[in-house]
Amino acid sequence: MDKIILRGGNRLEGEMRVSGAKNAALPLIAASLLAEDPMHFTNVPHLQDVTTIIELLGQVGARVIVGERMKVEVDATAIHSVRAPYELVKTMRASILVLGPLLARYGEAEVSLPGGCAIGTRPVNLHLKGLEAMGAEIRVEEGYIKARAPRLQGTRFFFDQASVTGTENLMMAATLAEGTTVLENAAREPEVADLGECLNRMGARISGIGTDELVIEGVSRLGGVEHRILPDRIEAGTYMAAAALTRGDATVKGARPGHVESVVEKLREMGAEVTLGGDWIRVRMDDRPSPANLRTQPYPGLPTDMQAQLMVLNVLAHGSATVTETVFENRFMHVQELRRMGAEIELTGNAAMVRGVERLTGAPVMATDLRASASLVLAGLVAEGESSVERIYHIDRGYERIEEKLALLGADVRRVPA
Numbered sequence: 001m002d003k004i005i006l007r008g009g010n011r012l013e014g015e016m017r018v019s020g021a022k023n024a025a026l027p028l029i030a031a032s033l034l035a036e037d038p039m040h041f042t043n044v045p046h047l048q049d050v051t052t053i054i055e056l057l058g059q060v061g062a063r064v065i066v067g068e069r070m071k072v073e074v075d076a077t078a079i080h081s082v083r084a085p086y087e088l089v090k091t092m093r094a095s096i097l098v099l100g101p102l103l104a105r106y107g108e109a110e111v112s113l114p115g116g117c118a119i120g121t122r123p124v125n126l127h128l129k130g131l132e133a134m135g136a137e138i139r140v141e142e143g144y145i146k147a148r149a150p151r152l153q154g155t156r157f158f159f160d161q162a163s164v165t166g167t168e169n170l171m172m173a174a175t176l177a178e179g180t181t182v183l184e185n186a187a188r189e190p191e192v193a194d195l196g197e198c199l200n201r202m203g204a205r206i207s208g209i210g211t212d213e214l215v216i217e218g219v220s221r222l223g224g225v226e227h228r229i230l231p232d233r234i235e236a237g238t239y240m241a242a243a244a245l246t247r248g249d250a251t252v253k254g255a256r257p258g259h260v261e262s263v264v265e266k267l268r269e270m271g272a273e274v275t276l277g278g279d280w281i282r283v284r285m286d287d288r289p290s291p292a293n294l295r296t297q298p299y300p301g302l303p304t305d306m307q308a309q310l311m312v313l314n315v316l317a318h319g320s321a322t323v324t325e326t327v328f329e330n331r332f333m334h335v336q337e338l339r340r341m342g343a344e345i346e347l348t349g350n351a352a353m354v355r356g357v358e359r360l361t362g363a364p365v366m367a368t369d370l371r372a373s374a375s376l377v378l379a380g381l382v383a384e385g386e387s388s389v390e391r392i393y394h395i396d397r398g399y400e401r402i403e404e405k406l407a408l409l410g411a412d413v414r415r416v417p418a
């Protein structure tokens with residue numbers, strides 16, 4: 001298992017280019033199961049989670065061709081199975097995204113129930129409840145969700161809690177249902193909107209894209225289109241936070257500034273100078289950060305996927321701040337590891353009280369989940385001496401060539417086989 005070794009102290013300077021969004025690529029590739037012609041995707045990020053969903057589509061019988069520069073063609077016109085096996089689902093919860101499309105197009109699906117994961121119980125009850133409301137018969141047997149529905153029926157469904165993949169699953173399923181489906185309190189994340197726009201180009205009739213009420217008029221077939229995956233706002237935000245943390249001056253290119261507004265606002269509150277262009281964001285910081293309270297929220301609020309990275313700025317701030325996690329329970333796995341580097345953080349329930357310290361010291365630390373590991377890499381960029389971040393496979397699930405991109409900005413970082 002590889003690890004990342006960092007020597008802290010270098011300012012990040014220069015330019016980096018953001019990759020395609022993992023959380024957009026996963027549902028879009030799953031949506032290929034709905035199409036009666038091949039789908040073509042460009043700007044697909046080269047990440048472990050993307051490999052997993054491609055493998056999953058391969059398992060059910062789709063033909064997937066990964067071309068140059070991660071152009072991906074998915075031909076799911078002749079599949080031979082509707083089963084997503086435990087071996088793949090256990091490595092990536094987002095595998096649940098094939099449930100809606102398989103059921104809508106083939107009338108049945110068997111998807112392994114995802115297990116618990118490091119950042120809370122993360123149930124899929126809303127996915128199932130929504131599909132049941134559309135007339136599906138669902139049983140859980142031998143660890144598998146077994147769903148059947150000759151033809152899904154349009155319905156009105158209210159999400160008790162806004163769910164990103166839940167909204168995506170039901171939106172995909174509803175495109176081929178009979179009649180109209182209304183999804184209330186739907187997730188508004190840009191990745192949900194990107195999926196909706198792609199589905200409409202495939203022939204779906206979805207209105208309300210980008211709002212919390214989606215109205216989906218079912219159609220009888222969807223065709224194939226070419227779609228460019230939107231830039232990854234969390235990757236962009238992570239590098240923006242890294243630039244500020246190292247008191248650097250870096251520009252993130254190929255981004256959508258409109259998608260990171262809440263992060264920009266926080267970085268400014270912390271003292272960074274942020275300049276926005278059409279598709280770039282420049283972050284410059286000269287001083288120690290000012291403390292800023294953080295509270296995660298569904299989009300357009302502050303993303304839970306940025307909580308760990310922004311917390312590191314508070315760790316080094318001149319003062320104290322509270323970080324409140326409202327989206328997931330138990331998403332503070334990075335706290336123990338940051339403490340090993342000298343951070344002063346106290347946890348009470350879903351809140352972390354961070355008392356800023358002047359410096360962190362390098363230490364061997366362990367990645368526990370994707371964004372937690374990103375925060376440890378960030379801390380390593382500023383800690384005195386050497387840090388090593390182990391279990392780096394978590395990072396590879398969501399960040400493309402992180403060590404190369406950081407090194408290009410001047411960080412002292414390398415990957416070594418453990």
Ligand code: UD1
Pocket residue numbers: 023026093094120121122123124125126127128161162163164165166187191304305327328329
């Ligand atoms: C997606 C993102 C993930 C991000 C998260 C929140 C993908 C592939 N992953 O995850 O990176 O951190 O959104 O922005 O897009 N919930 C239920 N029942 C359900 C579904 C969800 O109670 O059936 C709860 C969850 O436990 C959580 C909250 O709803 O507390 C939001 O989760 P959700 O939006 O579903 O997260 P994911 O779609 O899994």
